[in-house]
Amino acid sequence: MSCSTLFAARLSRLSRSSPEGTRGRITDHQERGNPIMLQILSIFGLSIIVGVMLRHRHRFLTWCSRAADWAVCLMLFLLGLGLGASDRLVGNLATLGWLGLAFCLASVAGSLLLIWPVYVRWFRGRL
Amino acid sequence: MKGSLILLSWFVLGVAAGYSGWVPEAVAEEEKLALYALYVLIFLVGMCVGGDTRALRNILRLKARGLAVPLLVGLGSLLGAGALALALDAVSFREGCAVGAGMGYYSLASVLASQLGGAQLGGITLLANLLREVLTIALTPLMVRSMGQLAPIASGGATTMDTTLGVIHRQVGASYAVVAVINGLVLSLLVPVLIPLLLG
Secondary structure, eight states: OOHHHHHHHHHHHHHHTSOTTOTTOOOSOTTSOOTHHHHHHHHHHHHHHHHHHTTTOHHHHHHHHHHHHHHHHHHHHHHHHHHHHOHHHHHTHHHHHHHHHHHHHHHHHHHHHHHHHHIIIIITTTO | OHHHHHHHHHHHHHHHHHHHTOSOHHHHTOHHHHHHHHHHHHHHHHHHHHHOHHHHHHHHHOOHHHHHHHHHHHHHHHHHHHHHHHHHOSSOHHHHHHHHTTTTOHHHHHHHHHHHHOHHHHHHHHHHHHHHHHHHHHHHHHHHHHHOTTHHHHHHGGGGGTTTHHHHHHHHOHHHHHHHHHHHHHHHHHHHHHHHHHHO
């Protein structure tokens, strides 16, 4: 069985086990409204203002940067924990990998496609 | 690359801990902990952005040509991933766009996507954006030869201001390295805005 056939078969199996109303989807949260969005955007906007106010406190900002690195590690650990604790998600890890690769190639191709005319018009032979 | 491996190992450690049951189920299923950690992370990232006034001033000073690169790279990334989502029907169009909106900033993008779209979407976002960085580092020489000097900058997305900057600078020179830094800076700012908007 070729790779693409195998991938399509796995996707179709996932579709059958999806919750109702999400035909063909392997994700599980897409239809709900999300109040977290507003909170995240507000926190981001507020924190930029706080950052501007504290721009001369270099030592504090360096500490913030390090703390952000540790927060990312914690968040990635928790993301992995959520995936690992669910049998359904662990069973789909290979499919997630293929999807990740496919989305990577698609987003890179999209960027390259849109940037090509800009390169030809404004950059080629000028920088 | 070492930094990427360290971050990836935290994720793998989490999967292993969750799968083997080392961590009590109550902790694994506690969504509030991850949510509060996300708020702290967003606040810290925002403060670092606000504190770097030189970078903010550089963005504000940009003219159309300078801004066109990151905006088109971002739009292309969104549309490419969105088109794939439509073709595969495995995730919705908006979720597909959100994966593309990671722009290679896999650490922040994956935690945002997992909080707003679920663990599976977070996993896809992590892998897609991590692979984007790896792909850029590995294929920059080939991309420059076949598609010109802007190609690795488009491919790298938000990573062109840090992890992929070295290889881009080596292949395309200092003038394009400036474009790469600005591209990475603008796209890094867009990630925490676009993903919540697309998944909200």
